[in-house]
Amino acid sequence: MKRTVPLIIAIIAGFVLLIANFIPYAEGWGLKAQEWFNILAVGAMILGGGNLVKLHLIKISGQRKGWGYSAVTIGCFVGTLIFGLFKIGVHPNEIYPNVGWSGYYLEGGSGLWWIYQHMIVPLTSMMFAMLAFYVATAAFRAFRAKNTEATLLLVTAGVVLLGQTYAGVWLFEGWLPESMQWLRFDHLTEWVMNIPNTGGTRAITIGIALGVVATSLRILLGVDRSYLGQD
Amino acid sequence: MLKILQNIDRRWVFLSMLLAVAIPVLAKTVFPVNISPQTMMVFNAIEDLPEGSRILLSYDFDPASQGELLPMAQAFTRHCSIKGHKQYYMALWPLGPPMVDLSIDTIESEYPNLVYGEDYMKFDYKTGGEAVIRMITQDLRGMFELDSKGVSLDEIPMTKNIKNIQDMDLIINVSAGDPGTKQWVQFAATPFGITTVSGCTGVQAPQMYPYIPEQLAGVLGAIKAAAEYEAAIDEVYPSIASNPKAQEAKRRMGPQLVAHSLMIGLIILGNIIFFVSRKRGLA
């Protein structure tokens, strides 16, 4: 019950999808399974939210280090849920003005929109933007031409960095003969992307595909059961 | 001197990067843009379609990648709008629908002649990522019974005759990761031969090149390609060229040049320190 049923479910679900891909008669089963998969993904979202609350509540109740931040996290989570689920500040849909809850949950000026616009956008975008600083220090401290491989990486990175800006053109302007224009960094970048990069990436893509196919087969044939846990 | 450079506080590097980006932003420095053949492939994929062609635009990114991808998303919207294509918007990321809303705002403010439901429309977000793509290649209504305004697809002029996305003439995917361009290639472009172009982040762009041209009709890689795409549109449509909002990516290329030069400088300086230290037996 604990291990056999899930194993059978995984095998049947996977094979239904495979069969539906090759046999038109089974297409309907495949569509239904996909629809359920998409619906179940919402369950995963709810589970994620539940887990977040659980972990932070444990931290707060135990008054562990930084529990105040956990309280902020839970406060924001619950606040966002209230504003979003109750559609606070949302007007009805203009096509159905008599249905109070028909409006768009992210309508400009609504509660959830305010949270999205003034909290989620600045915080998430700045967090990602921070990487600009870290790549700079990485370039300064770790990018060393220690051997042939490192030198190739470094030179390519340099050519692409310059080739992606006007500097790649400007550096060669006025002195490079017409027949040597291919040496311009923007042209070299194109060549690097189209030939060595495409070749290298294609090898990686094929390698990953082989790996994914092998892993999927192991799951579908019941060889890989790691997702069933320990007991 | 060598010792100072070897032990330099990394915060000086941070400060130099901040200034390298901030100064050109404040100075509004703009540099010329050369349009690459890759960008022209994307431009032509949209430009060569007859007026009124059906284009599915999937914006699979979030605010974290907005700085890199929104300019190209907006450029796609303007190009499709001025060409009079039918635009079907969707998003596979939970934080993607507001990105679509920005494009809808652009259509409403800059192309008031276009009518919702006849020239452009929006689908809701749906969970499942690649499963959504696979589903709508077979049955659009199985996933989207209604549009984002809650109207049945059968009552919307531009969707009532569409069974699935195999009826689209082109897919434009603006992608920041998974689900994104790779999944559109795997589940729509390759099995059903739907022409697809992509605008993606710099991190993803090199991974998409093997798919060109058979599985992808072209790729716009990060802000540089977005600037080129804006320039390509400007050349053909002067009315867009005079719109300052349509020059966002070009504007962002100013900070790029200075910051990239700084990166090169840092790499060179780091290596000088490394080689001198090695020569002196310090490394």
Add this chain to the structure above:
Amino acid sequence: MDKSSEASKNSNTLIWGIIFIIGAIMLVWSMSTSRTGQVWVTPEQHAFTADADGKYSATDTPSSGDIEWVTYNVVPDSELTQEVIDSGSVTLSWSRTIGLWLAAIFTLFILSFLVGDNPAYKFAEALVVGTSAGYVMVIGIWDVFVPLLLGKLAPGFVQTAFLPGMDVSAGTQFLYIIPAILIIMLLFQLMPSGGWISRWPIAFFIGITAGYRMIGYVEADLVAQIKAGIVPLWVTGENGFAFWASFNAVLLTVATLSAMIYFFFSVEHKGFIGKTARIGIWFLMITFGASFGYTVMGRIALLAARLEFLFGDWLHFIPSS
């Protein structure tokens, strides 16, 4: 306290001091020359009247019994002159103004991590986790749970309460009880005991994902890529043999094959295989170098966008984006 930590503390104080002084100067300058961080709006009236069939349509002349509300449109900074403000047609939106200031402050909180870990950054981090998780759950419920699950199990209720445009002719579709039960089973993961119950939906997930991946990767990344990799090495153009096109075709093939051989670990990398694998590494290094260049470009664009927000939308040093 040792010497190095004291020096670090001093340099921290110095850096924070300089940042605050520069920030204060910029803010004062901005506030004295512009409407820093202010958002002004114009009201827009919406009114809807019902016809004899009870169908609503927009009207410009609302009467009693009609449904009415007001929304507010932001006035772009370029259109906001003193004359416009004096005319009374625009009003200051306090909620949006406070929001804009908070957005700027939160941006600076995150940026402060560059100087070192600090409570402001941790606070911002806690905010982003909580709000993002809440947002994702809300959107999942409104866009998926309500139309695709609740709408099948209780179509009448969903149509009346949330989605009037929904087709309810099919009635209750009892088959959808299965995904509903699977969701409930999934939530057992949160329980102290009975976690094994969630294995059923997880197994369903895994099985479907394995099926998907298998189909997608075989078709697009294996067969199609091998096919795309087989290119003519002897390329001819209008003028006969095309040297550069042939050179590139050979190089592309060598790059793909040698890099694949590098990943082939079943044979020892010695002799011919070893040399080929070495060439493969070189091509992979070029690939990684190109990826690094592109990654840097992306990150800098993100930073430029955030600075455009701070200098434009908030401080008004440059036109708002």
